[in-house]
Amino acid sequence: MxxxxxxxxxxxxxxxxxxxxxxxxxxxxxxxxxxxxxxxxxxxxxxxxxxxxxxxxxxxxxxxxxxxxxxxxxxxxxxxxxxxLAIVPENRRLFGPMTVLENLEMGAYLRPKADLKAEFERVYELFPLLYERRTQLAGTMSGGEQQMVAMGRALMSQPxxxxxxxxxxxxxxxxxxxxxxxxxxxxxxxxxxxxxxxxxxxxxxxxxxxxxxxxxxxxxxxxxxxxxxxxxxxxxxxxx
Amino acid sequence: MSGGYDDELSRPLEGALEASTSEGPTSPAVGRDEWVARHGDNRTRRGGLLGTVEARLRVVPWWAWLATFVALFCLLPVASDSGYVRRVAFDIAIYMLLALGLNVVVGWGGLLDLGYIAFFGIGAYAYAFLSSDHYGIHLPSFVSIPLVVVIGATTGFLVGLPSRRLTGDYLAIVTLFFLLLFLTVTTNGDDLFGHNVTGGANGLLNADPLSLFGHELPPTLEGGLFNPAYMYVVLAVFVVVYVALRFVNLSRTGRAWRSLREDPLAAEVMGMPVNSLKLMSFAFGAAIAALSGTFVTMLSASVFPLSFSFPLLIIIYTMVILGGSGSQPGVVLGAVLIGTLLELLRDPGDSRVLFYAAIVLGVLGAFRFSVKLAVVVAGTFVFGFVAHSIAGASDNAWVNGSGGEGGGVADFAANWVIVPVHVAAWVAPVSYVSLVALALVLTLLHGWARIALLIPVLYLAAFVWENVMIAQPEPTRYIILGVILIALMIFRPTGLLGEKRVEII
Structure with a gap:
């Protein structure tokens, strides 16, 4: 559109x-x-x-x-x-024993550290649930929630x-x-x-x-x- | 873990979300996550005194644990003036450093590095090259130690360079080859292209002691006793390395290592420089191993190729796996436990007490307090005394072989286990193999059949211990390490303090 x-x-x-x-x-x-x-x-x-x-x-x-x-x-x-470029991989491929926050941060690996806060805010605005669950281990989430983390992680690099x-x-x-x-x-x-x-x-x-x-x-x-x-x-x- | 970092990031959002969620306690709040809200209710806690202690221990900060641990360690030479105890304390401090370094490569980087001990050796030899009579170079310690660390990191980097595309088994084989290469070169290095480089199997002698601000620290005190100052130096280095590594682990690089370990492909498509991250963890581990090597050379004033062979590699790996690969306090705990255990096993009296304590605890752990426990304990006792008296009645020479030490336990064992004066050559292999075979059969049985077999197996274990293993402490030590690893794989695959494994399904 x-x-x-x-x-x-x-x-x-x-x-x-x-x-x-x-x-x-x-x-x-x-x-x-x-x-x-x-x-x-x-x-x-x-x-x-x-x-x-x-x-x-x-x-x-x-x-x-x-x-x-x-x-x-x-x-x-x-x-x-x-x-x-960014990808949400098949089967999500999250980093299971790491928290939601850490997963998101890894998505912005190539972004300068100064921009991180803005990226987090953008993604949290899109997925408020991720903000509430930021300290949860990604591997312990349900399938739908994991999909959100995977999308959030990909969006962290502002693709x-x-x-x-x-x-x-x-x-x-x-x-x-x-x-x-x-x-x-x-x-x-x-x-x-x-x-x-x-x-x-x-x-x-x-x-x-x-x-x-x-x-x-x-x-x-x-x-x-x-x-x-x-x-x-x-x-x-x-x-x- | 990521507390400080998390708060910093979330603070600006806190206000915004609060506004949308504060619609009064009764109405279902918009955007409020039930799972998070009720999260506390689902947590099960231990009750009673144990629960209180656990809750209290949970809030103790990491540096308090570290300080307590180091303080207790420092008190060891004060508490005991035995040169042996002090020397063992030094060895354990070195083990702790080595375990910390291996944890970077294996626990964080997820790289199976079987050449790790070679870097330890490279550090030891490099120090001997830079500060000994061998080449007549006598650099002061504050120059040679940083140089050795750089050499270690560089070698680690170079070994990692061709192997960086390898993972798992292949990397293990390449690094194992590197360790073999190191051993071959050092053992045959007394005639390397016509030059005596490494001193061969005779090693290098007369390495300089540690010199601090112009003062030399003698490795031995008067009377030939080991100088505990070295233990304090290694302990200080340990604290510095521990704290530095903690910061690395909590940095973006630390998290990148962990994500690389969890899913290399996902890490790559996030744009992480996978190869340089691998090389970095390799170099970090190698540098720490090389650093530990310097102190070993200083203390013994010499270095030999055989100090850096496979048994040491296996010991360090066992420490990391037992303590929990990936957890810093875990691998330190593993180093202390395994280091102490291996020393205790040297002494027949101590190792006998350990053996029977392990059996009792194992049986207690398996059956708790139940009828079965009573049956097993009583059955094993009776079985032993009957066997002992039958053997004793037929010929006294069958039971008079034991002359061990170990207080009450030894007295009990002498009256309970058959220990012939002369053990025939075939007894050792046959009894040992049948013990292993019967232990395997045990895992196939259930219920009372298992208990019926367990009683003679326990007795056979005691027989093998008293007649075969106690006489040969060296192989026994490694057999025990193997048993620990097998038990860990079955009961606690993540190690004592390891991170929880979270599998994504």
Missing amino acids: SANGTPMLELEGINTYYGQIHILQDENIVVNEGELVCLLGGNASGKSTTLKTILGLVRPRTGTVRLAGEDVTQLPTAHRIKRG KMLLMDEPSMGLAPILVEKSFEIIKHVNESGVGMLVVEQNANVSLSIADRGYVLSTGRVVLEGKAADLLQNEELRKAYLGR
Whole structure:
């Protein structure tokens, strides 16, 4: 909704291999500034590899990854995070025996210490619950609460581009709805988002645009509303 | 733990949240978290006198614990004028330093460093190079000690450099190789490309004692007694290192180490410089180990390769694991307990008392006060006396072998356990192996069958102890360390004072 034309994240002609296996095949994805884009696909369609390529955990053999127009294909992960990228990993991956506060602080590892207070206040405002639970060990929280910590932790670095890996995984249906409300809310504050999901219905209902991956290729892309109407997609992912 | 830091961050928000939550006590407050509000109700507390003591101890600040501990330690040479006790106190102080250093690498960094002892050795040798007759260099201590620390940290950094991408088993193998390399080089270093570098197995002699402001501190007092001043010096260094490490642990770097240990991938995608953090913890540990090495060289005025081999590595690891990897007070406690235990086991009389006390406590812990406890205790007593009198009646030589010391316990053992005058060569291995096998069988049985077997197993344990283990204190010490580690894995995997493990499911 708040999206304008400047691309925040661009994947251009990406080919990623694991050894000899060709995983991502000529993948092109664009997320504009402040846009909410979802990346759909079944198992083994290359969703996670796409995220790893964006983060720099694996390097594409050919192709370019651009962040705000800058080519970051050869940069290590930490440098990409510094340029405004952040991720809410699959299964949240919190630091279990550390407190909520410490988890959040680790999210802002690359921020100057002077900015920390402002970041904390911003995140606490978004998730008041995290403020109340700041001394609780993250590993002792419920699944939905952990999702909030994971999102808060990612937002601590004040990202311009936020990646989300399966935010609905392991959550009760009511919490899935709630966490997508939060995603929408964060997006409306101006953060560009790429949400990787298997839950096509919910994610398309809040997204601006969507891509559908199948065995490493983008097989379908377009406005979220159009994709929701697409017969093929409905058969494949919505089961009706 | 993070108290001060937390308050600083939360203060500006406190007012804002208070306003939204103070809607009166009866109406359900908006934004009020029930879990937090009722948090106190869910906490179970011990009642009675024990509960009061526990609550009181909980509020004692960390520095008070440290001060008390150090003060008690300082009193040791005053309380006992035995050179032996003072020397052991020095060793334990060194163990405490080593355990603190290993805790940085293993407990905080989560890196399995099996070459740790090599850095201890490097420190000891580096000091001998810089301040001894070997090269004729006699740097004063306040120059050589910082130099040795820098050398230790640099070596740690260099060893970490090629291994920084390795984790777990692979890192362990590489660092273990480094320890082997260190031992090989020092043992054969008397002819290294035609030069005598390390003195080989004969070591380096005539290292300088500690010199403070121009005064030399002799390692031995008149009469050849060990100079307790060295223990005070190591203790002072220990306090400095302990406090410094505490600050490191509570800093952003300390938290980054812990998050790296918990989930390296998550730490990396937060933008943490994973490799430099690993190298830093490696270098920290190595520097502390090297620092401890200097004092060992000073005190004995010499250094030998064999002082830095695997048994010491295993001992330090046991200390860290027993005390609780990751907890500073824990590893210090572990060092004191294991250090003391190993010394007590040297003496047959003391170790006998320890052995029977451990058995009694173990049985008491397993059965509490119950009918089964009475059956086990009475059964074992009767079993022993019957076995003893049958053996004694058939041939007196079967039971007259014991001539141990240890007061009442020894007298009891002499009248209860069969100790032949002459033990046949096959008895030791057969009885030991069958004890281990029967102990394993015990874990498979339940109920009264287990108790029926437990009685002869306890007696067999006493038999093995009196006939086999007490005569060989050196292997016995390591067997006991192994038993402690196994017991820990079963009953308290986090160690005595270790952090709670919180698994994310």
